[in-house]
Amino acid sequence: MHEMSIAAAVVEQVADAAVRHGATAVATVRLEVGELAGVVPEALAFCFALACAGTVLEGAALETLGVAALARCGPCAVEWRPGMPPDLLCPRCGGPDAVLLTGRELRVREVEWAGTVPSAPAPPS
Numbered sequence: 215m216h217e218m219s220i221a222a223a224v225v226e227q228v229a230d231a232a233v234r235h236g237a238t239a240v241a242t243v244r245l246e247v248g249e250l251a252g253v254v255p256e257a258l259a260f261c262f263a264l265a266c267a268g269t270v271l272e273g274a275a276l277e278t279l280g281v282a283a284l285a286r287c288g289p290c291a292v293e294w295r296p297g298m299p300p301d302l303l304c305p306r307c308g309g310p311d312a313v314l315l316t317g318r319e320l321r322v323r324e325v326e327w328a329g330t331v332p333s334a335p336a337p338p339s
């Protein structure tokens with residue numbers, strides 16, 4: 215179950231960012247998950263809660279944002295939704311030279327901080 219290692223990596227990344235932002239708590243983590251990333255959102259949410267325990271992310275909510283897969287044929291530039299399991303043969307020419315444009319995303323899009331330490335007032339402009 216690779217969701218655990220994904221969750222651990224996300225928590226580590228957000229915890230690092232929290233230090234840079236001076237945040238002491240995290241409200242929500244929004245994660246882009248591609249249709250073909252092979253992640254089960256329920257399993258990821260479960261692992262995320264475990265990975266958060268004892269870190270600055272404790273109690274943070276995880277929102278997964280599904281990203282639809284999109285493929286494009288090299289020779290004829292047709293774009294299509296390959297679906298799951300992915301059909302990567304071009305629907306027009308039948309060629310195998312498809313490039314996956316989206317669908318493998320697995321990245322933190324946004325973090326909502328909680329308990330942010332007020333930063334220094336901006337200098338007058």
Ligand SMILES: [Zn+2]
Binds near residue numbers: 291304306
């Ligand atoms: Zn084609």
